[in-house]
Amino acid sequence: MTDASTPTEQTLHALYRDHSSWLENWLRRRMGNAWDAADLSQDTFVRVLASSRQLSDLREPRAYLLTVGKRLLSNFYTRRSLERAYLEALAQLPEDCVPSAEQRWVLLETLQALDELLDGMPAAVRRAFLWSQLEGLGYREIAERLQVSERTVKRYMAQAYEHCLLVDC
Template identity: 35%
Template sequence: MSAAESIPQQHAHAVRILYSEHHDWLFGWLRKKLGCAHNAADVAHDTFMRIIASRDALLGVEQPRAWLATTAKRLIIDRARREVLEHAYLAEMAVLADSLPCHPAPDEILMALEALDQIGAALQAINARAREAFMLHYLDQQTHAAIAVHLGVSVRMVQKYLVQALLACRHRCAALA
């Protein structure tokens, strides 16, 4: 067995151990935090999916429950931001529907929601800081300088994060077209 083959096996073994030792705790913690077993199950699942996707993330984790909780909290924040975006879109559509003589066709609404899904998938594929910069700028309408202070980076780095996010969105949408 080569070294390259043993790394995925070690990762899979580490994930199995992490899951078996901490999934019930994480699910219970999320159920208390979210007040809904279904949402807790979804976030717990997404937490472990994110961990599986990060190949070398299990190396050197000394406090797995803190790590799982932090990952889950970030996913909850991402979900909340997506819901805010969706609600803002639907509210804007309602305003437009009241002011326009015709309503958007159901297929147009579906296309818009699919576009939001594609943007969400593209943002999941980039690093967390770039995703956060994107959300802060485009959803919370914060300036580059405010985002730089929030993230503890330079304005130039914020600009790089935003370019990275926009390129990921463009790539994702082009790949699906």
């Protein structure tokens, strides 16, 4: 560490030095895989560095790292589940319809982003939004399925659109 290091760099270095092994071990116990645990541990520190939080103000650094690490772990398992479902769907396609590796990667990234976007919506709002967008149902049909009024469906759709516009991508 040089004298020219900024206080943030020094704080991050100390945080990494003091807690990276602990976090990686915690992740390894949860995942049963040292390679994935190492990757998620590094991703956690990258996320911490990218956050706007003042690292020098952390009173409980392990609790903070654990919170970030748990979110990344959850995202990891969600992505694995999406990948598995996607690969199962691909296996059903005729060989000449199977997308290239590059197309599959783009599709998986898109599915992950959509899943994260929809995950923040309440269940009824998410259902109304998906029925409207994917099945082309009108508000009356959605209201019947959800057993709510059309006015409530309008509110759900406004909430869904607002969520989509305001989500931090």
